[in-house]
Each structure stands twice: as structure tokens, then as C-alpha cells.
Amino acid sequence: MEITKDLTIPKLFRERAVMYGKAKVAMREKEFGIWRPITWHDYLENVKYLALGLVSLGLKEEDKVAMIGDNRPEGLWAEIATLCARGVAVWLFQDCLMDEVKYIVEHSDTKFLFGEGQEEVDKAISIYDECPRLEKVIWDDPKGMRNYTEDYLISLKEVQDLGRELDQKQPGLFDEMIDKGHGNEVALLFYTSGTTALPKGALLSHYNLLSMGRNLMSVDPCFETDDFVSYLPFAWIGEQMMSISCGLQIGFTINFPEDPDTAQENTREIGPHVMFAPPRLYEQMTRTVQVKYLDATWIKRKVFELATKIGYHVADLKFEKKPVRFYWKCLHWLAYIAMQEKLKDHLGLSRVRYAYSGGAAMGPDHFRFFHALGVNLKQIYGQTEIAGISVVHRDGDIKFDTVGVPITGTEVKIAEDGEIVSKSSSVFLGYYKNPEATEETLRDGWLYSGDQGFIDEDGHLVVFDRSKDVMTLRDGRPFSPQYLETRLKFSPYLKDSWVIGNERDYVVAVTCIDYMVVGKWADEKKLTYTSYPELSQKPEVYGLVQKQIQQANKDLPEVARVRKFINLYKEFDPDDDELTRTRKLRRAFVEERYEDIVEALYSDGDVVHIDTTITYEDGRKSHIKTDLHIRNVSDG
Numbered sequence: 001m002e003i004t005k006d007l008t009i010p011k012l013f014r015e016r017a018v019m020y021g022k023a024k025v026a027m028r029e030k031e032f033g034i035w036r037p038i039t040w041h042d043y044l045e046n047v048k049y050l051a052l053g054l055v056s057l058g059l060k061e062e063d064k065v066a067m068i069g070d071n072r073p074e075g076l077w078a079e080i081a082t083l084c085a086r087g088v089a090v091w092l093f094q095d096c097l098m099d100e101v102k103y104i105v106e107h108s109d110t111k112f113l114f115g116e117g118q119e120e121v122d123k124a125i126s127i128y129d130e131c132p133r134l135e136k137v138i139w140d141d142p143k144g145m146r147n148y149t150e151d152y153l154i155s156l157k158e159v160q161d162l163g164r165e166l167d168q169k170q171p172g173l174f175d176e177m178i179d180k181g182h183g184n185e186v187a188l189l190f191y192t193s194g195t196t197a198l199p200k201g202a203l204l205s206h207y208n209l210l211s212m213g214r215n216l217m218s219v220d221p222c223f224e225t226d227d228f229v230s231y232l233p234f235a236w237i238g239e240q241m242m243s244i245s246c247g248l249q250i251g252f253t254i255n256f257p258e259d260p261d262t263a264q265e266n267t268r269e270i271g272p273h274v275m276f277a278p279p280r281l282y283e284q285m286t287r288t289v290q291v292k293y294l295d296a297t298w299i300k301r302k303v304f305e306l307a308t309k310i311g312y313h314v315a316d317l318k319f320e321k322k323p324v325r326f327y328w329k330c331l332h333w334l335a336y337i338a339m340q341e342k343l344k345d346h347l348g349l350s351r352v353r354y355a356y357s358g359g360a361a362m363g364p365d366h367f368r369f370f371h372a373l374g375v376n377l378k379q380i381y382g383q384t385e386i387a388g389i390s391v392v393h394r395d396g397d398i399k400f401d402t403v404g405v406p407i408t409g410t411e412v413k414i415a416e417d418g419e420i421v422s423k424s425s426s427v428f429l430g431y432y433k434n435p436e437a438t439e440e441t442l443r444d445g446w447l448y449s450g451d452q453g454f455i456d457e458d459g460h461l462v463v464f465d466r467s468k469d470v471m472t473l474r475d476g477r478p479f480s481p482q483y484l485e486t487r488l489k490f491s492p493y494l495k496d497s498w499v500i501g502n503e504r505d506y507v508v509a510v511t512c513i514d515y516m517v518v519g520k521w522a523d524e525k526k527l528t529y530t531s532y533p534e535l536s537q538k539p540e541v542y543g544l545v546q547k548q549i550q551q552a553n554k555d556l557p558e559v560a561r562v563r564k565f566i567n568l569y570k571e572f573d574p575d576d577d578e579l580t581r582t583r584k585l586r587r588a589f590v591e592e593r594y595e596d597i598v599e600a601l602y603s604d605g606d607v608v609h610i611d612t613t614i615t616y617e618d619g620r621k622s623h624i625k626t627d628l629h630i631r632n633v634s635d636g
Helices: 009-020 040-057 073-084 098-107 118-128 156-169 173-180 206-219 237-250 260-270 279-295 298-319 326-346 364-372 435-441 481-488 515-524 532-536 539-553 587-593 595-601
Strands: 025-031 034-039 064-068 088-092 110-115 136-139 153-155 186-191 201-205 227-229 253-256 274-277 354-357 377-381 411-414 419-423 446-455 461-466 494-500 507-513 562-567 607-615 621-632
Touching: 009 025, 009 040, 009 073, 009 173, 009 206, 009 237, 025 040, 025 073, 025 260, 034 040, 040 073, 040 156, 040 173, 064 073, 064 098, 073 088, 073 110, 073 173, 088 098, 098 110, 098 118, 110 118, 118 136, 136 156, 153 156, 156 173, 186 206, 186 237, 201 206, 206 237, 227 237, 227 260, 227 274, 237 274, 274 279, 279 364, 279 515, 298 326, 298 364, 364 377, 364 481, 411 446, 435 446, 461 481, 481 494, 481 507, 481 539, 494 587, 507 515, 507 532, 507 539, 507 595, 515 532, 515 539, 539 562, 539 621, 562 595, 587 595, 595 607, 595 621
Parallel strands: 025 253, 064 088, 064 110, 088 186, 110 136, 136 153, 227 253, 274 354, 354 377, 507 562
Antiparallel strands: 025 034, 186 201, 411 419, 419 446, 446 461, 494 507, 562 621, 607 621
């Protein structure tokens, strides 16, 4: 289908729903252990009456409607219904704390808030009086909602009933509203992750989103028979990219897991054909495989080692565009039968044709690992402000230290200061209520990314790091801390890392152990511990982490190697503002928060005393007093 300026997401949605009707499944949701199919006809009916119900409640053109909750059909119905009623959709991350919910609801001028169930309703109730523009809170899961009496609460079913009444009075209204739409109108108000300050609201038009989907599909075509599993937050542009921008154009089936905790298991049951996830998800998969390897029998470990060795060799030949000789093809087939097939199935990757990683840098170790398994993993580069994607790897032209070449209809160049700038029909309209930031980011139609990079001899884009995060080492050369951090996270024992060294005499690291994996290792070593802080400070655990750092230091120039490190007493946490909701490190914040630790790492001491308070997800606070040990990383 041709994407014109007249086309909108509601027009495309209606066309797909009428075309497929009851003959094709639009989405499935797993409930009580059973996959429940929803046809395109059902999808249209639910959206239609929900859109008309919103109009009955008083929704006007360009009014904002916010959504918060897990990935589920009702969430997508709410979004499409808002667009059909000519409103603007605003998604919030499911694990947003009260202050974040209040900020986004207030800043976006949200009129109606869709909350999944009791937890989301409680958040809405607590901020309702402080958000004067918020009129109604709509919920869809009745569990625990029986005793709520607030007059601004209304169920999704009640809203749909209002829509049915309006449809009887004005039978053509739904189609009239859709027909009024234009591609240049705002569809989504997206709040960026905010690594340096409060999140900014990016305004994306229908044309932005649909042209991006068309351009990506022209590179890696999907088919209406494909399955896609939706389990990453809709507040992340990557999920919108696949479920809306590409999903509506292709008409593939979207599958919703029963629960976030069962997403991996449910993905395995579906076996999606296309997958898009941030690096942290692939890092978690890698860690799962590595932990299973550590627990396996001697024979299974040897089979894994041999199959992986073959996989790495074949993958490296393909990376270098060298022919794979016949005997290597035979060995690779044996490796596939012996190990790779089962492992890919276990990870839910058995049918994946394209697997994309985006949203942050992925380390070359993780990237090569998946290619050694035979997974067609591709890096993508983009940002919310360009509707998600501007650059991607091509089949047969994959380099693990680059993010590929621009997609169709996209120009990418490097500014004089090394900043990556891009131009396409997907570049956003600007920031909501923030003309200064818009002027800074959008100049003469070019989007200034804030990332440093260069274009190599093959025309591939190499992303160095965020401009503000690039370190200058003591010999004057620039260095990306993110690169070393991803190498450290390739270890199954390390969940997070933070590398410091800008204009310092040497590089240091703050590491966060993986409590489950290191805990199991400690149990096998007969080490006693009662908590994360205690386990992290065990001398044996420091020895374990030291080995991981020595491994990551290999092949690095001496000046870029980690010289000292400290095990943090806790994991980095979005609820403590140390990570964004997409799990990017907020460097400026952690540098300020852990100033004492950084100074101790650059002093002659070997201990730093910590006296602090940490916040749990449910709002509880805990006071921690402990001593953290500093360890030198020897070359031996």
C-alpha cells in the first residue's frame, strides 16, 4: 500500500479490518493457559465502540489520552480508539512511580487515563487531585475493583456501552471521524527516556510512523502469515514500530503473553517470525544460556563448546564475506542438529527470520554469540524522534561493530563535530511545550541525535556513544565507556557495570553482580551470606568479578583497561533514578549520587563507607550502612 500524506493509522486499521474480517486472527492473548484468538472483525468492533464511548465522555480533537498497563489487547484497542476519535495517545511505562505518572499526565494535559487494573487505578487516584485536566480514569481488569466508588472511575465495558448508544443515534460518526484525519496530524506523544533530565514529549504524526514502517519493510519484508509477540512496553518506540507501524501495514498476528513473567515461555510457544528488543533482553538470553552451561553435565558442556566453536567460525566467515567451504557447512549442520536447534527453540527463536536489537549499544560479544547460534540478529539505529529507526544491517552485509546503512528514504551524515544527523519523512514534529529543545534538535529539516559516530569505508554507520558520554583517556584519545560496559555484561555474573575515566589517570569500574547467578555460584562454593550487600563484598566474589574484568580488558589498549573496581551493594534501578525505564544508565545522576565511591576509586584507600537509603518498587525505603571494598585488577 502506498503511504500518502492523506493516510492515517485509523484509515489503515479500518481498511485491514474490513479486508480480513472474521477470516483472519488479528491478535491472540494467553489467558488461564489458553491462547484466545481475536479476529480483525472483533478488533474493529471493540475499537469502534471504545472510540465512540470516548466521544460520549467528551473527547475532542487533539485531546490527550494516556495508557498504562501490561501489553494486552485492551491497551492496543485504547490507543487505536483514541486515534480514531481524533485524540492523541500517550503511553506510560508500566513500572512508572507516582511522581513519573504525575509528571507525564500533567505535562501532556491528559484528559482520560486508561489503567489496566487496581494497581494502575491506585496510581491514578493518588495523583487525580493534583492533575486538574484529568477527568476520567478507565479500567479494564475487574479484579480488586469492587469497592472503588470514585465517580471519575469507569470501566472499559461501560465506555463501550456508551459508544453503542452513540452509534445508534449517529450511525455514521465513527467513519466520519476517521475520514477527517490527515497524515500530518499528531498521532502519538512519546516521552523520551530522559538520561539527563526530565523526559521530553516527542510529537509523532501518522505519516511519521507509517512511512518509517514502509521504509523498514522495504528492507526486511514481513508477511501477513507472520507472528509477532508483543511484550515490551508500548511506551517504548520499538514496540510501537512493530505492532503499529509495521503490523497494520502487513497485517501479521500480534500475540500477547499471559504475564510479563511468562513472556519468554509464551514466546517459545508462538515462535515469532520477527523480533525486536533492546540489548538488555538479548543480554538476558545470553546469561540464561551461560548459566545453563555452568549447570550442565560434562558431556553437554563439551557438545555446547564444540558446536559453539563451529558456529563462531562460520559466523566469522560470513561477517568477513568469505565462502563457507563444504566441510564447514557439514560441521555447521551437525552443530545445528546437536545443539543449536534445541537452544534456539528454548529461547523462542526457532522461526525468527529477522531479530533486531536497538535502543542502546549491543556489545560485539553478544552479537557474535547469536550469529554463532544461527540467529539473523541485526543492529538498528534510531531514536524516538525519527519514529524509531533510521539505520539497519542488511542481509549478507552485517558487521558487528556497526549498525548498518540507512533504510530507504533516509539520509544520514556526520556533522563537523562528529554528531550523527539524519533526515527522512519519519522525523518528528517537535517537542511538546518545549520550543527551545525543538530548535536545538531540529535544524533545517535535519535531526541532530546527540550521538557521536562516523561512516566507515563500506558506508556503514558506526555509533561511538552519546556525545556527552564519550571519555577522553589520559593519552588524549576518545573512548566509549558503553563499549567496555557491554563487554563486562557479557559475563553471566555481572548484571550491570559503570565505567569511569574521563580525563583521569586511569579507568575504573563500578559493577553490579547478578544476585541469582553469583548466589548459586556461592552456594556451590559453600559460602554463607544473607543479602545482596553481604554477598557482593565477599572476597571470593571479588576474585570472581576480577577474572571477568581481566577477560574484558583483553585486546584493549593499556590506557583503556579497567585498573580498579568496586562491587556495588545493590543493583542499578530505574526506581532509584539510576537507570531510565529502558535501562540506560543515567551517568550524570550516578556520578553525583556515588561521588564518594568515585573519589575513593581514585584515592589510595581500599574501603569506602556507605550510609544511604534505597527505595523499593512498592515505595518502601531501606537504610543501608556498609563498607565497600576496592580491588586492583592485576594483569595476572
